[in-house]
Amino acid sequence: xGVAGMLRRTAxxxxxxxxxxxxxxxxxxxxxxxxxxxxxxxxLGVPDPELFTRAALxxxxxxxxxxxxxxxxxxxxxxxxxxxxxxxxxxxxGYAAVRTARIAALTWVLxxxxxxxxxxxxxxxxxVTEVLDPRLLVSMASALSQIGAWALTAGIALxxxxxxxxxxxxxAAVWSFALSLAGLAPVALTGHSSxxxxxxxxxxxxLYHLVAAALWVGGLIAxxxxxxRRGEHAGLACARFSRLALVxxxxxxxxxxxxxxxxxxxxxxxxxxxxxxLGKVAALLVLGVIGWSxxxxxxxxxxxxxxxxxxxxxxxxEVLVMFATIGLAVALSGTAPPGGTAARLSRTEMLLxxxxxxxxxxxxxxxxxxxxxxxxxxxxxxxxxxxxxVRRLGRHGEAWPTGRTAAWLGGCAIILTATSxxxxxxxxxxxxxxxxxHVLMSMTAPxxxxxxxxVTLELRALPAAGAANPPGPREWLQxxxxxxxxRVSTYPLIALxxxxxxxxxxxxxxxxxxxxxxxxxxxxxxxxxxxxGYAYYWLIIGIDPPPHRISYLGRLGLLLAAMPxxxxxxxxxxxxxxxxxxxxxxxxxxxxxxDLLADQRAGATMAWASGEVLMVIVLVALLVxxxxxxxxxxxxxxxxxxxxxDAELAAHNALLTxxxxxxxxxxxxx
Numbered sequence: 001x002g003v004a005g006m007l008r009r010t011a012x013x014x015x016x017x018x019x020x021x022x023x024x025x026x027x028x029x030x031x032x033x034x035x036x037x038x039x040x041x042x043x044l045g046v047p048d049p050e051l052f053t054r055a056a057l058x059x060x061x062x063x064x065x066x067x068x069x070x071x072x073x074x075x076x077x078x079x080x081x082x083x084x085x086x087x088x089x090x091x092x093x094g095y096a097a098v099r100t101a102r103i104a105a106l107t108w109v110l111x112x113x114x115x116x117x118x119x120x121x122x123x124x125x126x127x128v129t130e131v132l133d134p135r136l137l138v139s140m141a142s143a144l145s146q147i148g149a150w151a152l153t154a155g156i157a158l159x160x161x162x163x164x165x166x167x168x169x170x171x172a173a174v175w176s177f178a179l180s181l182a183g184l185a186p187v188a189l190t191g192h193s194s195x196x197x198x199x200x201x202x203x204x205x206x207l208y209h210l211v212a213a214a215l216w217v218g219g220l221i222a223x224x225x226x227x228x229r230r231g232e233h234a235g236l237a238c239a240r241f242s243r244l245a246l247v248x249x250x251x252x253x254x255x256x257x258x259x260x261x262x263x264x265x266x267x268x269x270x271x272x273x274x275x276x277x278l279g280k281v282a283a284l285l286v287l288g289v290i291g292w293s294x295x296x297x298x299x300x301x302x303x304x305x306x307x308x309x310x311x312x313x314x315x316x317x318e319v320l321v322m323f324a325t326i327g328l329a330v331a332l333s334g335t336a337p338p339g340g341t342a343a344r345l346s347r348t349e350m351l352l353x354x355x356x357x358x359x360x361x362x363x364x365x366x367x368x369x370x371x372x373x374x375x376x377x378x379x380x381x382x383x384x385x386x387x388x389x390v391r392r393l394g395r396h397g398e399a400w401p402t403g404r405t406a407a408w409l410g411g412c413a414i415i416l417t418a419t420s421x422x423x424x425x426x427x428x429x430x431x432x433x434x435x436x437x438h439v440l441m442s443m444t445a446p447x448x449x450x451x452x453x454x455v456t457l458e459l460r461a462l463p464a465a466g467a468a469n470p471p472g473p474r475e476w477l478q479x480x481x482x483x484x485x486x487r488v489s490t491y492p493l494i495a496l497x498x499x500x501x502x503x504x505x506x507x508x509x510x511x512x513x514x515x516x517x518x519x520x521x522x523x524x525x526x527x528x529x530x531x532x533g534y535a536y537y538w539l540i541i542g543i544d545p546p547p548h549r550i551s552y553l554g555r556l557g558l559l560l561a562a563m564p565x566x567x568x569x570x571x572x573x574x575x576x577x578x579x580x581x582x583x584x585x586x587x588x589x590x591x592x593x594x595d596l597l598a599d600q601r602a603g604a605t606m607a608w609a610s611g612e613v614l615m616v617i618v619l620v621a622l623l624v625x626x627x628x629x630x631x632x633x634x635x636x637x638x639x640x641x642x643x644x645x646d647a648e649l650a651a652h653n654a655l656l657t658x659x660x661x662x663x664x665x666x667x668x669x670x
Contacts, residue, residue: 112153427522
């Protein structure tokens with residue numbers, strides 16, 4: 001009877017949660033649609049589309065974003081909130097969350113695909129039935145970035161659906177979760193935030209905002225679903241989500257404020273766009289109060305008294321407010337910001353998002369800062385996390401080499417300088433400065449970072465979960481370092497080929513010409529340079545043990561093999577008569593860059609010269625480490641000989657004596 005009653009309560013809780021989610025989704029759809037229709041629509045197109053398109057566009061977008069956050073949240077639960085089995089396979093709660101993610105991802109595919117013809121109809125101001133020609137949709141997707149972004153989102157969600165259908169292990173759930181976050185990026189990098197002035201800051205802040213919102217909203221829904229089906233480790237899941245929710249709220253508040261200040265001035269707050277912004281601020285404050293109540297009462301009730309009803313009851317109201325917030329966000333994205341700014345922007349500000357004061361003098365390169373919210377913040381977080389690990393070791397009485405700390409902080413400073421100082425400001429406008437950033441991000445910063453031994457530090461600083469406890473951050477880090485992705489990317493020949501081959505692929509094909517005008521492409525290039533450089537130099541001079549052990553002679557071979565490729569690239573680019581990214585740089589028409597080919601040759605010369613110098617420095621560092629390793633090995637053998645009376649040498653001499661004694665007997669027999 002007790003078991004039957006438990007099953008009935010579980011079924012009732014799951015039904016109530018399903019009804020709650022459905023009601024919340026309908027609330028978001030109704031609110032977003034009503035606001036867009038009343039405001040007058042006008043998303044992408046100048047012509048006013050038919051009423052059906054104006055109403056369907058926000059409704060489908062709300063459904064798509066709801067499906068996206070449920071997908072992200074469900075995979076978050078499977079990957080990090082509930083532990084897997086000891087064998088590495090998902091437990092019952094994790095598998096149920098992945099199954100929910102598969103259904104939500106399929107919904108995400110369908111709604112994202114529907115957004116393509118709806119946006120096309122909105123762009124041309126015609127009925128949807130007149131833009132269903134596949135060739136027309138393909139051409140419009142390539143011409144209009146927002147339509148292309150939704151098509152790409154549908155493709156990512158489709159791949160994710162397949163992954164969720166086959167994911168049985170914890171590792172598969174983690175990589176599926178990472179892919180779900182990547183699916184949020186295309187839409188975040190297009191729209192109003194990617195247009196007009198300061199679009200670099202607006203786009204980066206919106207990216208933070210959407211990821212934090214997906215983790216918070218989707219994570220709460222998935223957590224409630226886990227509690228409703230009486231999944232195991234409820235207390236652990238609630239405690240972990242509570243800490244994550246606080247971080248997400250802070251990130252959403254900060255990024256939302258930055259994005260709003262970029263798009264609307266304080267004196268424009270009484271416009272339609274400003275009122276929607278104020279509505280989102282009010283909803284965020286309400287969510288913050290509810291979240292604070294969660295941490296004070298409901299989470300404690302679950303973790304200490306196993307009372308799931310409290311968090312289900314309080315979480316229900318939070319979910320409804322969250323869905324209403326999604327509706328407000330969709331209405332905000334479908335409403336044009338207050339006008340009148342585009343006419344006051346210069347050509348440079350329209351294309352870059354900011355203006356340039358003049359030619360890149362040393363003073364401007366060093367002091368004309370414009371914070372990069374992606375890599376600048378990442379550099380500060382990496383530095384802070386490293387120092388926290390060093391401090392934790394110090395509290396336990398363990399010393400950490402000062403040189404490693406200095407190397408890591410130096411690498412973080414290089415990333416910050418390359419992306420947020422005047423160097424980063426001018427890198428998107430001049431090819432010569434861009435090549436300087438390329439060298440800093442692909443060579444200088446990675447060399448310093450690998451000398452910091454971050455994996456060794458964190459494995460020593462983070463506490464072990466213990467055999468009987470669920471895995472924690474230390475175990476997650478170990479699993480990542482030994483994952484197939486890291487093993488493949490750090491395989492010596494692959495790391496070498498990717499590192500040296502990316503130079504030619506990037507600049508001797510049309511890839512850079514396509515990527516240069518896009519802000520998101522510059523972010524992707526910086527991340528690619530940093531990761532490939534880290535993987536390559538990790539193998540050569542890294543202190544952390546790499547997944548593939550190679551001898552010092554092999555490391556020397558990897559380094560020497562890259563040198564001629566680097567020199568060939570620099571010389572070829574200097575002699576090239578074709579301007580890389582010429583159309584983009586000509587559209588900027590910077591008065592202090594009258595000769596694009598000369599600027600390109602200056603950048604190629606600088607990259608070649610500085611790259612060769614850095615290669616020589618790495619070579620010297622490798623030889624010094626090799627020599628020190630040989631000295632340590634000699635000292636180790638000497639200490640062993642002293643401790644056992646040189647038993648190994650005595651045994652070797654005895655063997656030679658026996659062989660010598662046998663030789664005369666063999667000679668006589670002959």
